[in-house]
Amino acid sequence: MPYVSTHDGLDLAYERSGGGTPALLIHANGFCKEMWRPVSRPLIGLDQVAVDQRGHGWSAVGLPPFDWWDLARDLLAVVATLGLSEPRIGVGHSSGGAALAMAEILRPGTWDRLVLIEPITFPGPFGRNEDHPLVIGAGRRRDVFDDRDQALASYRGRGPFARWTDEALALYVEHAFHDGGDGLRHLACRPDTEAEFYRMATAHGAWDRLGEIRCPVTVVVGTDSGSHPPAFAEALAAQFGVGHFVSIPDGTHFVPMEQPEAIAEVIRGVIGDVGHRMAPTGDR
16 A cells, blocks of 8 residues: 655555546545545546545554644645646545645645535634534544444444445445454544544634635535534635535535535536636637
């Protein structure tokens, strides 16, 4: 498996497929790069690079506290190390969306277009949050199962997994877990790691800097989202220099795993727009 080294010496795992316009695909907290496969499969014309964020999948963890600006710096390292040419597209879900936006703040011009699916960027007050329900829930998460079948049975049709496709759930059980030396299946992103990322999710303060992002931004939300209702999505999109939002009917915060075809369709529109803007005048 290929890796990229970060500014602070961590190894990040990635997978790459296709060819054409470079596109980084960045997953949410608690997940892994393989979750993008149902979304990316129907896409053509993209050099797709899906990355395990630090602390997830096969990437190294580092030491807490986890500064979300380091997630952004990680993506800048990926772009530089792989020599990804322009134009570049960033597609991110939840923490992955925030990381892409923050990378653009740190290095303007990194992205030509951003697709941010329910990004974790909210107005203040900013600071570490010990008592958020997601922190508490992550700390209580079961992280060891006897085998894949037991994990599948535990998740199928329940809680945040209730609307997931069978393929998405199978990918999660296969790739977000590792085989342990004890013969059991262990979550790759440990509960304490996931909880620590949630504690720091309200500390990065990127909301107040979103106006610095000048590339076009598409904010994608599910109409049944508990974190990004349509009114907030509209306000979020308005924070960007050029932003608009798309609502996916019947989608929740986990809409990429519920309706991968709908997310792929949004990305196809962005590919077409980038191609149109970059084409020679005579070809328009």
